[in-house]
Amino acid sequence: MKWIKKDLQQYINAKEYVDTIIMPLSPYHLSKDNDLGKNAFQREVLSVFTKEIETELTGRVMLIPTYHYLKNTNKQDEISRINEWVHDAETQPFQQTFFITFDSSWKKYENELEGTLLWFPSMHSGDFQSKEMHSFIRDQVSEVVDLIRSYW
Amino acid sequence: MSEKKQQVSRRQFLNYTLTGVGGFMAAGMLAPMLRMAVDPVLKPSAAGDFVNVGLAVEDITTEPQRVDWLVEQVDGWYESEVSRSAWVFKDENDNIKALSPICKHLGCVVSWEGSEDYPNEFFCPCHDGRYYKDGTNVPNTPPLEPLDEYEQKVENGMLFLGMAKPRGEA
Ligand code: FES
Numbered sequence: 001m002k003w004i005k006k007d008l009q010q011y012i013n014a015k016e017y018v019d020t021i022i023m024p025l026s027p028y029h030l031s032k033d034n035d036l037g038k039n040a041f042q043r044e045v046l047s048v049f050t051k052e053i054e055t056e057l058t059g060r061v062m063l064i065p066t067y068h069y070l071k072n073t074n075k076q077d078e079i080s081r082i083n084e085w086v087h088d089a090e091t092q093p094f095q096q097t098f099f100i101t102f103d104s105s106w107k108k109y110e111n112e113l114e115g116t117l118l119w120f121p122s123m124h125s126g127d128f129q130s131k132e133m134h135s136f137i138r139d140q141v142s143e144v145v146d147l148i149r150s151y152w
Numbered sequence: 153m154s155e156k157k158q159q160v161s162r163r164q165f166l167n168y169t170l171t172g173v174g175g176f177m178a179a180g181m182l183a184p185m186l187r188m189a190v191d192p193v194l195k196p197s198a199a200g201d202f203v204n205v206g207l208a209v210e211d212i213t214t215e216p217q218r219v220d221w222l223v224e225q226v227d228g229w230y231e232s233e234v235s236r237s238a239w240v241f242k243d244e245n246d247n248i249k250a251l252s253p254i255c256k257h258l259g260c261v262v263s264w265e266g267s268e269d270y271p272n273e274f275f276c277p278c279h280d281g282r283y284y285k286d287g288t289n290v291p292n293t294p295p296l297e298p299l300d301e302y303e304q305k306v307e308n309g310m311l312f313l314g315m316a317k318p319r320g321e322a
Contacts, residue, residue, distance in 0.1 A: 059258025
């Protein structure tokens, strides 16, 4: 399910079946010309990627809005805000939280996040409409789906 | 005499009004039709059209295989390409079946033999929903209805799929 009105109406009537949060983590900035294209591209891929995961498992996961942060910001501050998001979700009965990101800098702080961090290396550029991109994303999605299932 | 005169004039009045309204309605109906005839690009969403899913009929076996394709969808503000999938196989009477993989419980994507514990069935990973090969839901698992079935047709040996409909309507 996604955080849209139509899905939430369904969610409210089926809460006991939806126990897993997916929170995409995506850096944002406008300050370094060299990285702009790459970071924006990764954000696009992340959005397609997480939507596809949601489609496969829609009846049991809730894809919440992406958490954005400045690329070079103090991670401690962000961690406490992210955990706040998690606590808010936990006022509903959610059992699991997965953070999905292409930003490797989270790896170091994995233990402080109240959930499971799934970090994937991503491409820096490419053609969204290409066959390769489609099958790349599709393969990745089915791997991640299996991984999430193994936690259920 | 004066009564008759009055009647005529009332009928005339009605005639005029009705022609007016009718003409207006006709114009309203014709305009979009004309526009479509003139410019086929303006045709609305292709979501209901049959799409060649890239599978030759001779390659369809009794073992369900998954096909994926894209359709244009116009949904209010958004115009997007959405992916569709189907499980395609031949049943015991050699008829082609194309089942939607969308679980009728809460919409997860089911897989053929998705669980080792339940061979020969479709399996939903979310809450262990199960369906027999023909799409019928297995009793006492969460789904309460059979899987939807795609409208289908065959042209030049290729499979075309349309909309997924609840069992019995396809
Ligand atoms: S969504 Fe398939 S069993 Fe619940």
